[in-house]
Amino acid sequence: xxxxxxxxxxxxxxxxxxxxxxxxxxxxxxxxxxxxxxxxxxxxxxxxxxxxxxxxxxxxxxxxxxxxxxxxxxxxxxxxxxxxxxxxxxxxxxxxxxxxxxxxxxxxxxxxxxxxxxxxxxxxxxxxxxxxxxxxxxxxxxxxxxxxxxxxxxxxxxxxxxxxxxxxxxxxxxxxxxxx
Numbered sequence: 001x002x003x004x005x006x007x008x009x010x011x012x013x014x015x016x017x018x019x020x021x022x023x024x025x026x027x028x029x030x031x032x033x034x035x036x037x038x039x040x041x042x043x044x045x046x047x048x049x050x051x052x053x054x055x056x057x058x059x060x061x062x063x064x065x066x067x068x069x070x071x072x073x074x075x076x077x078x079x080x081x082x083x084x085x086x087x088x089x090x091x092x093x094x095x096x097x098x099x100x101x102x103x104x105x106x107x108x109x110x111x112x113x114x115x116x117x118x119x120x121x122x123x124x125x126x127x128x129x130x131x132x133x134x135x136x137x138x139x140x141x142x143x144x145x146x147x148x149x150x151x152x153x154x155x156x157x158x159x160x161x162x163x164x165x166x167x168x169x170x171x172x173x174x175x176x177x178x179x180x
Contacts, residue, residue: 079151080113081120083120084122086130086173092173108176112178114180115153116151122146122147126143128165131163132152132159132177138152155179160176161176
């Protein structure tokens with residue numbers, strides 16, 4: 001026996017071990033049923049594979065989020081966006097466009113959802129420095145006219161956003177945030 005014959009023998013034995021039982025069936029109807037079962041099994045497996053692939057693609061599309069809303073794989077609602085205008089028309093006030101402050105009280109108060117809050121603060125003039133009391137992650141907002149953005153996590157409670165310059169908060173440059 002040559003080396004080629006030996007490799008051929010090993011190959012055939014391996015194929016016999018891997019091949020399904022091919023014992024001839026006596027009953028033609030049973031033969032058709034067996035073929036039909038194999039075909040259905042192949043179709044079922046193919047359909048399941050397609051379903052898994054498609055559902056994975058849909059899951060990827062549906063779970064595309066802003067990175068700021070996903071923390072350690074846990075989905076969170078998008079941040080609440082609050083637009084503020086500091087010292088509009090030179091007045092020592094903080095205006096909230098599009099929101100009516102609660103009962104026109106002085107100083108004004110607005111209600112926000114607890115969680116991630118994104119502040120867009122329009123500075124209309126220099127010489128002001130806004131701070132959000134009790135929130136370490138809120139860096140003071142100051143500088144030349146323009147828009148500053150701060151994103152912080154707020155828990156339920158009352159927060160005061162005010163100008164740190166002496167006399168400004170007392171003159172009305174403050175607003176309370178009722179976070180629920």
